[in-house]
Amino acid sequence: MPASSGSRRLESPVMHMTPADRGLAANLRRWAPGYLFILPAVTVLTVMTVYPSLSLLRLSLTDWKLTGDPKFIGLRNYVAFFQLPASWRVLYVTGLFLVWDVIIVFSIGLAVALALNQRIRFRGFFRAAVLIPWTVTAVVAGVVWRWMLLPEAGVITYLLSRMHVELQFLLNPTLSLLSIILVDAWRTIGYAAVFLLAGLQSIDPSVYEAARVDGAGAWANFRRITIPLLAPSSLVLLILLTIHALNTVDVILVVTGGGPMRLTETTAFHMYKEALYYFNVGYGSAVSVFLLIANIALAILYFRLLPGGAQETT
Amino acid sequence: MRLSSHSAKDRTARAVTYGFLVAFLVYSMFPLGWMLATSFKPEDQTKEYPPRILPKTFTLENYQRVLTQTLMPRFVLNSLVLSGGTVIAVVALASLAGYGFSRYHFPGKHVIFLAMLASVMISGISVIVPLYIMFLRLGLLNTYWPLLCIYVTQALPISVWLLKAYFDSIPRELDESALIDGCTRIQLLWRVILPTSKPGLVAVALYTFVVVWREFIIAATFVGKESLKTMPVGIYMFFTELGIEWGKLGAASMLVALPPILIFFIFQRWFNPGAITGALK
Numbered sequence: 129m130p131a132s133s134g135s136r137r138l139e140s141p142v143m144h145m146t147p148a149d150r151g152l153a154a155n156l157r158r159w160a161p162g163y164l165f166i167l168p169a170v171t172v173l174t175v176m177t178v179y180p181s182l183s184l185l186r187l188s189l190t191d192w193k194l195t196g197d198p199k200f201i202g203l204r205n206y207v208a209f210f211q212l213p214a215s216w217r218v219l220y221v222t223g224l225f226l227v228w229d230v231i232i233v234f235s236i237g238l239a240v241a242l243a244l245n246q247r248i249r250f251r252g253f254f255r256a257a258v259l260i261p262w263t264v265t266a267v268v269a270g271v272v273w274r275w276m277l278l279p280e281a282g283v284i285t286y287l288l289s290r291m292h293v294e295l296q297f298l299l300n301p302t303l304s305l306l307s308i309i310l311v312d313a314w315r316t317i318g319y320a321a322v323f324l325l326a327g328l329q330s331i332d333p334s335v336y337e338a339a340r341v342d343g344a345g346a347w348a349n350f351r352r353i354t355i356p357l358l359a360p361s362s363l364v365l366l367i368l369l370t371i372h373a374l375n376t377v378d379v380i381l382v383v384t385g386g387g388p389m390r391l392t393e394t395t396a397f398h399m400y401k402e403a404l405y406y407f408n409v410g411y412g413s414a415v416s417v418f419l420l421i422a423n424i425a426l427a428i429l430y431f432r433l434l435p436g437g438a439q440e441t442t
Numbered sequence: 443m444r445l446s447s448h449s450a451k452d453r454t455a456r457a458v459t460y461g462f463l464v465a466f467l468v469y470s471m472f473p474l475g476w477m478l479a480t481s482f483k484p485e486d487q488t489k490e491y492p493p494r495i496l497p498k499t500f501t502l503e504n505y506q507r508v509l510t511q512t513l514m515p516r517f518v519l520n521s522l523v524l525s526g527g528t529v530i531a532v533v534a535l536a537s538l539a540g541y542g543f544s545r546y547h548f549p550g551k552h553v554i555f556l557a558m559l560a561s562v563m564i565s566g567i568s569v570i571v572p573l574y575i576m577f578l579r580l581g582l583l584n585t586y587w588p589l590l591c592i593y594v595t596q597a598l599p600i601s602v603w604l605l606k607a608y609f610d611s612i613p614r615e616l617d618e619s620a621l622i623d624g625c626t627r628i629q630l631l632w633r634v635i636l637p638t639s640k641p642g643l644v645a646v647a648l649y650t651f652v653v654v655w656r657e658f659i660i661a662a663t664f665v666g667k668e669s670l671k672t673m674p675v676g677i678y679m680f681f682t683e684l685g686i687e688w689g690k691l692g693a694a695s696m697l698v699a700l701p702p703i704l705i706f707f708i709f710q711r712w713f714n715p716g717a718i719t720g721a722l723k
Contacts, residue, residue, distance in 0.1 A: 159549065161627060165542025169535040169598055170554060176573075176595040177564040183572035240466055246459045254463050256707055261470050263702035265656035265674040268695040271681055272473045275688060283476060283493050318470065346455075375567045378658040382678065396567055403571045404663055413571050420568040427563040431556070 184420065188413035198410065205414035214390070215398075222374070222394040224305060229373040232313045234366060237320025244321065245328040255325070258318040266315070270382030273311045274298065301391035304384045308392060312379045316372065320365055327361030328354070360433065367430045374422055395419055474699065481505065481692030488688035504693035514694050516669060517676030518701075524586055524661075524672055525654040528593045532601050532650045533643060535594065540605030541631050545617065562599040565592065567659065574663060588664040589672075593654050601646040608642035609635060648709050652702050673698045 188205055192198035209215050244255055261269070276284045277297035288295055297303045331354070339349055377400045380386060386393040386401065393401070396419060403412020476495070480488055481504050483497040508514050543555055577588040612635060620630045636643065658674040665671055671679070677694055680687075 159546075162542050162546025162548040162551070165546065166539045166554065169539035169602060170558065172535065172591070173558055173561045173595055173598060176591055177561045177569075180569040180572040180576065181564055183576065184569055187572060187575065236466075239462065243459045243463050243466075246456065248456065248459060248463070254467065257467055258470060259706065260474070260703055263652050263656060263706055264474070264699050265677070266658050267674045267678045267681065268477075268699060269473070271677070271691060272477050272695065276473065276476060281489055281491050281493060283495075286491075286493050314470070314473070371563070377567055381659070382681070400567065400570070400659070404574065409571060409575065416568050416571050420564065423563045423566070423568055427560055431560070 181420070184413050184416055187409055188417050190410040192410045194407040194409055201410070205411045208411065209414060209418075217391070218393050218395055218398045221305065221392060222396075225309065225376075225394050226370055226373045229309050229312055230366060230369045232309060233316045233320050233369055234362075236313070237317045237365075238324055238362075240317065240321035241324035241328055244325050255322060258321050260318070261315050262318045264315065266378035267382050269311055269315050270379055273307065273314065274383050277307055298384065299388060301388055304388060304392045308380055308383050311383055312373070312376060315379075316369070320369065323365050324358065324361060327358050331357045363433045364430065367426055367433065371423060371426050374419065374426070477692045477695050477699075480688055481696050483689055483692075485687060485689045488692070504689040505697070508690055508693045508697065512680070512690075512694070513668065513671075514673075514676060514697065517671055517673045518698060520670060521655055521673040521698075522701075524589060524593075525651050527586070528590055528597070528654045529647045529650045531590065531594050532597045533647055536598055536601035536605050536646060537631065537636060537643070539598075539602045540609050541635065543602065543606045544609035545614075558602060559599050562596060565595040570660065570663060577664060584665055584667040584670060586665070586670070589661055592660055593650075593657070597646075597650045597653060601650065604646060605639065605642050608639045612638055644709055648705065651705065655702050
């Protein structure tokens with residue numbers, strides 16, 4: 129077996145043989161500790177992912193409402209989803225939310241990361257401070273922002289009206305979605321900024337020095353060096369943010385509860401309400417399957433785009 | 443090598459950078475500051491119009507009421523127990539698995555590692571329904587077992603990845619000299635590798651703690667019994683039942699926002715969600 133890390137191992141005749149030469153007992157003895165070390169973690173993960181996934185598929189084919197026995201109804205839940213006019217609105221809202229949430233979080237996060245990457249004092253302090261909103265639970269964040277955006281009494285609404293801008297944040301469907309995005313962005317931008325900052329800091333400064341010697345200006349530096357070298361991290365972050373937005377339920381629940389009139393319901397929220405409020409377990413499972421497929425598709429994209437490819441991780 | 447920073451262009455750039463960061467900081471802190479200010483206002487002043495920032499009358503009655511007349515202290519304790527338990531479980535499992543992936547080769551290792559990373563996509567809200575049914579049937583609703591299992595599942599992949607990367611950077615010579623001295627592999631892990639990996643362990647612990655501490659939806663789904671509710675669920679209860687008493691809500695919010703912020707400031711040097719990118723280089 130090649131010594132991949134290049135380190136010298138304790139010599140023994142067994143080392144120079146291939147697995148095929150050694151015989152089963154010797155092989156098992158070599159492999160056993162590795163398997164044993166990873167066994168607890170792998171067991172937990174397997175039980176908690178494989179069983180629920182299969183169960184989800186099975187549940188989605190029933191009309192179970194948690195009372196009585198589940199009855200097999202085939203693909204009727206899926207058909208029902210596409211036949212409900214509300215479903216198309218839910219998908220539309222999901223799309224809007226995904227696009228705007230990711231764009232806002234990423235662009236402001238990038239700006240913050242670029243700022244943090246400069247030679248400034250108190251960088252550690254700023255870096256910690258931008259992460260603080262990330263530590264705040266969705267309920268508190270949602271409550272505080274909702275309160276600031278209240279019609280009339282809310283601080284933000286009030287300040288805006290003093291500038292002759294009248295915005296009824298929580299009564300207007302579009303503004304309600306914006307409010308949710310605002311809250312989620314508030315919590316997530318710090319995370320994105322720190323993520324991108326790590327990417328920025330891993331760019332060798334001598335590259336910039338070489339460019340400066342060649343007479344490149346700041347903008348050219350940014351375009352020709354920063355953007356290409358930051359691209360891998362950026363793509364990874366974009367996918368992580370998309371997955372995060374796709375699965376967000378708590379902020380929506382607290383800020384608008386899906387309203388006004390269910391007009392801020394995303395797919396995840398719709399699924400949660402159907403399955404765990406109305407106990408429409410069968411139908412909710414079907415919607416979950418859509419969510420799962422979307423997540424898996426994004427995960428595949430994520431692995432394709434990992435810097436250096438997944439091969440390097442082992 | 444630093445170039446001279448005295449040119450006018452440099453100075454403007456730095457001013458802009460500082461200005462932007464300060465503005466962003468204000469944006470980040472303003473809601474919390476507002477909450478803090480409101481928590482010191484007597485209830486009738488919290489809804490005044492036009493809204494004022496600073497309290498006209500400073501009072502501690504909200505804090506006093508929240509601490510003595512509500513279940514908030516209980517909720518915070520519950521959250522501490524759950525977060526602490528999850529951190530211990532994740533650090534233990536991830537250390538073992540990270541060590542296994544780092545130091546050993548065995549058939550399927552690559553596939554298993556990738557599958558582990560992929561599993562995080564199946565562990566979120568998408569499978570909450572079958573998980574609910576599963577724990578319902580096991581009679582484990584209104585205990586912390588479902589939450590522990592789910593949170594561990596969500597935190598393991600990234601933690602194993604991070605710790606494996608850390609362990610990879612520890613030279614094997616260290617392992618070998620310890621083994622020559624007569625250590626078993628477990629002792630090697632416990633006495634040699636882990637102490638050397640403190641930053642990685644702290645990062646895993648901190649990340650896991652904050653993620654569990656602030657989590658709301660899953661906690662609300664599996665634990666309905668009031669005395670067992672975690673902090674976010676408890677606060678949500680106030681929000682809907684108390685007809686929104688903003689003063690008390692503010693006080694409760696400040697109390698629960700504090701622990702992670704404190705822990706965070708103490709340990710933030712080690713926290714780096716972008717470490718994955720760095721670790722892969």
